[in-house]
Amino acid sequence: EVQLVESGGGLVQPGRSLKLSCAASGFTFSNYYMAWVRQAPKKGLEWVATISTSGSRTYYPDSVKGRFTISRDNAKSSLYLQMNSLKSEDTATYYCARHGWEYWGQGVMVTVSS
């Protein structure tokens, strides 16, 4: 059974950093592109980042480019999202997802507030 389990969320002050993790199991992690998608409270879905199988290629929308970094450790079947210079508008539930979009984690809440 495919499982994606996010962790690392919480309350953080504006301008600070936070790192999210996603533990994957039930499939060969290194064979798949992976992504982060977020959802602000009561809002729609927004793609945040994608990483290639080896980690050599990463993709971001302009809203997070230069502040967020997606990475992976294939040996640990883990996906990460390093979030720097956080803003109040980054407040959201962050989902880890496998490309193909069939599998999503349960989400982890990030609140950026002073």
Place this chain on the structure above:
Amino acid sequence: DVVLTQTPSILSATIGQSVSISCRSSQSLLDSDGNTYLYWFLQRPGQSPQRLIYLVSNLGSGVPNRFSGSGSGTDFTLKISGVEAEDLGVYYCMQATHAPFTFGSGTKLEIK
């Protein structure tokens, strides 16, 4: 960026009724590899998104066959043939042909 316009924003249906949701793209979603990376998701209250349809018209694993997808280019439709109570939630279309990937604004399905 590709804008996906979903209509209607709210849909009220009775059990057994057939309904359709439209997703129109600001540019063609046909990729140079011949695929059209258009997906449909259902997000039930308090849950993660669930993929219903991939590549316009392919039914996801375990998804009831009352769901169907159609369309091409810039116009796409999700149809539910006989709404059931468990279908309530918010439906999103998503395109992954052009970076940045984008989602429609969602259609909330309410059961009368």
